[in-house]
Amino acid sequence: MTHQASVEDVTADLLRQWSHDPFNLLQILIAVQQAFHHISSAAVDLIADKLSLPRANIEGVIGFYSFLHTQPRGLYDLLMSDNIVDQMSGSRELVGMLAQRLGVEPGTTREDGVVSLGYTSCTGMGDQGPAALVNNRTLTLLTPQRCEQIAKLIEKRMLLEEWPQELFAVGENIQRRDLLLDNDLQQGAAIDAVVSRGAEQVLSELEASGLRGRGGAGFRTALKWRFCRDASADERVVVCNADEGEPGTFKDRVLLQAYADRLFEGMTLCAGVIGASQGFLYLRAEYLYLLKELQQELQRRRDANLLGDSILGQAGFDFDIEIHLGAGAYICGEESALIESLEGKRGIPRIRPPFPVTEGYRGRPTVVNNVETLIAAAMIAVYGAEWFRSRGTPDSAGTKLLSISGDCKRPGVYEYPYGVSLETILRGCGAEDVQAVQVAGPAGQCVPPSEFDRSIAFEDLSTGGSLMVFGEQRDLLNAVENFTDFFVHESCGFCTPCRVGTTLLQKRLHKVVGGHATSEDLAVMSKIGSLMRESSHCGLGMTAANPILGSIEKFPEIYEAQLKSTGFEPAFDLDAALEEARQISGRDDAGAHIEGGGV
Amino acid sequence: MSKHFVIDGQKIPFEEGETVMDAALAAGVYIPHLCHNPEFHPHGSCRLCIVTVNGRHAAACITPAADNAVVENNSDVLMAQRRTLLQMLFVEGNHQCPACEKSGACQLQAVAYYCGMLAPELTHLYPVRDIDASHPDVAIDFNRCILCELCVRASRDVDGKDVFAISGRGIGAHLAVNSKSGKLGDSLFDAGDKAAHVCPVGAILQKHRGYDVPIGERLYDLEPISRVGDVAALEEDYNG
Numbered sequence: 001m002t003h004q005a006s007v008e009d010v011t012a013d014l015l016r017q018w019s020h021d022p023f024n025l026l027q028i029l030i031a032v033q034q035a036f037h038h039i040s041s042a043a044v045d046l047i048a049d050k051l052s053l054p055r056a057n058i059e060g061v062i063g064f065y066s067f068l069h070t071q072p073r074g075l076y077d078l079l080m081s082d083n084i085v086d087q088m089s090g091s092r093e094l095v096g097m098l099a100q101r102l103g104v105e106p107g108t109t110r111e112d113g114v115v116s117l118g119y120t121s122c123t124g125m126g127d128q129g130p131a132a133l134v135n136n137r138t139l140t141l142l143t144p145q146r147c148e149q150i151a152k153l154i155e156k157r158m159l160l161e162e163w164p165q166e167l168f169a170v171g172e173n174i175q176r177r178d179l180l181l182d183n184d185l186q187q188g189a190a191i192d193a194v195v196s197r198g199a200e201q202v203l204s205e206l207e208a209s210g211l212r213g214r215g216g217a218g219f220r221t222a223l224k225w226r227f228c229r230d231a232s233a234d235e236r237v238v239v240c241n242a243d244e245g246e247p248g249t250f251k252d253r254v255l256l257q258a259y260a261d262r263l264f265e266g267m268t269l270c271a272g273v274i275g276a277s278q279g280f281l282y283l284r285a286e287y288l289y290l291l292k293e294l295q296q297e298l299q300r301r302r303d304a305n306l307l308g309d310s311i312l313g314q315a316g317f318d319f320d321i322e323i324h325l326g327a328g329a330y331i332c333g334e335e336s337a338l339i340e341s342l343e344g345k346r347g348i349p350r351i352r353p354p355f356p357v358t359e360g361y362r363g364r365p366t367v368v369n370n371v372e373t374l375i376a377a378a379m380i381a382v383y384g385a386e387w388f389r390s391r392g393t394p395d396s397a398g399t400k401l402l403s404i405s406g407d408c409k410r411p412g413v414y415e416y417p418y419g420v421s422l423e424t425i426l427r428g429c430g431a432e433d434v435q436a437v438q439v440a441g442p443a444g445q446c447v448p449p450s451e452f453d454r455s456i457a458f459e460d461l462s463t464g465g466s467l468m469v470f471g472e473q474r475d476l477l478n479a480v481e482n483f484t485d486f487f488v489h490e491s492c493g494f495c496t497p498c499r500v501g502t503t504l505l506q507k508r509l510h511k512v513v514g515g516h517a518t519s520e521d522l523a524v525m526s527k528i529g530s531l532m533r534e535s536s537h538c539g540l541g542m543t544a545a546n547p548i549l550g551s552i553e554k555f556p557e558i559y560e561a562q563l564k565s566t567g568f569e570p571a572f573d574l575d576a577a578l579e580e581a582r583q584i585s586g587r588d589d590a591g592a593h594i595e596g597g598g599v
Numbered sequence: 600m601s602k603h604f605v606i607d608g609q610k611i612p613f614e615e616g617e618t619v620m621d622a623a624l625a626a627g628v629y630i631p632h633l634c635h636n637p638e639f640h641p642h643g644s645c646r647l648c649i650v651t652v653n654g655r656h657a658a659a660c661i662t663p664a665a666d667n668a669v670v671e672n673n674s675d676v677l678m679a680q681r682r683t684l685l686q687m688l689f690v691e692g693n694h695q696c697p698a699c700e701k702s703g704a705c706q707l708q709a710v711a712y713y714c715g716m717l718a719p720e721l722t723h724l725y726p727v728r729d730i731d732a733s734h735p736d737v738a739i740d741f742n743r744c745i746l747c748e749l750c751v752r753a754s755r756d757v758d759g760k761d762v763f764a765i766s767g768r769g770i771g772a773h774l775a776v777n778s779k780s781g782k783l784g785d786s787l788f789d790a791g792d793k794a795a796h797v798c799p800v801g802a803i804l805q806k807h808r809g810y811d812v813p814i815g816e817r818l819y820d821l822e823p824i825s826r827v828g829d830v831a832a833l834e835e836d837y838n839g
Binding site for chain 1: 641643644645646647649656658661663680683684687688690691721722724745746761762763764765766767768769770771772775776777778779781
């Protein structure tokens, strides 16, 4: 944690390591942030100079990502995962305790610069929360005792490497296995399929299997690969989207941790089919703890001639994979924003067309697939389409990995055939007295018990894998608020409806929660929400109002209890608005207040 | 036979590769817009130009025209949605039209009039933003910036200077100036730059000229924007 090396030396080293390539800007900034707890003005100058980039663009990139900072963070940067499921298991109380114990307000850095405390979006540990990050390292299963222990370690300035390893332990937590997780895949078998049977044959098999994207959108994988293969270009790219940011999902974490060999197998298979020589794994910053092991796995595969030049002795089959880290931006899970981020830029979703399959990374035809999709593709290449179709429905072939968290006895990863009902899932994870299930994260749907006969499938409840269970005792409005806050934090800010709409919804919702809203406010929220749905630039904006729109429709009672019967309530609290005047005048007597907020 | 689509019942011819906006403007059909300027690569961020194409919402400036498509532009629903988008832009910044030098020649104001927006009914955010008067010839009032990125594009693509960039995220996204101090006066910016003449609102303003054209005789005081067109395209005629 101490460092003698100068900013200049370290930055110069990093620039060399990343080939002085502006497309690697984000990776350089992440490494500078890690080394110095911020990216100083001097570092920005140096990078701007060496990469011939405008300073403002570099600052624009720093300003975009949650984990990059121009002002120093504490030597220990402690961020509690703020998903609703973490909150339900006591995360907010733990932050309160840490704040008191360490003498630092949440959202600030202690004056001596030792520790920063704050919140971050879901860290992908919903099955073992409350979870947190310390300098981007994952802490799980936090309890008051563990937080006390952590506070002591911080006060002793103990190096992270010397902290007890059990604090960082991440369980795999696979609760149910089916087609994908129950069958072996021999190393190199899928690659051998494309080498021995040819790309066309593999594509046909993939087409016949009916495999669709597991990230949630459900685009036909074979079609995506074919578009990319048919695009005219000298170089093509395979990208694995491991930016698993949907709150409540963690199944890719488990796949990356326990099935990385299959993932790389799938990526290499894709490269063989489309003719790509370059591959990227875009790993969300929250999964930094997996980086070393993933790199070792890549090296093992290079040593086994499963990556590199002339893979499996096939002349011209050259392909390798590089890992790029994210830096705290949910939007980078959107494939074109992910590509922007891979190119070292702000993660703003691109205008489409052109689609990545024709113009992706550096303008090259690019396939972007989810972790689970690539693994399924590798398995299909070996076991065949019929094997895959033995599970699921006609429109949703195969199985789906679900990340189940919240109020149930056995949270974890469940592999179920598509078409499985919510009822079956809830029984399987030991969930009783369920009030609602949030399917597909905040962007998805909140499903009431009357609809638990619905099934997980592209034609019914489509999901990337997040499934959060809310028991009878929960206040659903808390969840709606949490999700709405999430989208305010994660909107990229590019288009008007999402940038402004998310904040306007947040303010109206706070009015509801505060007991100051009327039915007129619900009407305004619905108007803003529908506009966002229809006019936003990308899927984030189109779905950001779902928590509010969906709950007004399916759970009107949670609002009714909060509404006032008057026709109009002011949008602001008059008394609160006088706070600045009170501070300036130094007054806080009764005469300086308006009772009841002037309402 | 050449390709065409239909917009509100009117047949619009187009060339392959043109967007709905390109073809509509060429045919003299006005689609409300703010971030679009035909001199620059389309951006698609303000979303004012939402239309429906075969029943689906799309931003006209970035949607390729398609043969025989049915485009709706002037429907009550779309105009109501545009009014809400405009209200969002008004409450997001601090727009005090009566005190703004650009009033009457401001595209935000003119489009709002055109779409029938009467008042910013949404919750005002009242952000605290700066004014940068460090440059001798040009001032920036960030209170009025609507993040259309026209100055960013002009400085990068025409002036070759990269004076502007966007920083921050979400509601915190903001225009940034490329200089160590972050001040316009310390940047390469020049009053003769293209970037000095593309702002559709009163965020980038020429100094040393106040109210040369009296209120009441300004560009959009006389005719609606649907007939006059964008202020940037008319800047030379209008401001000399």
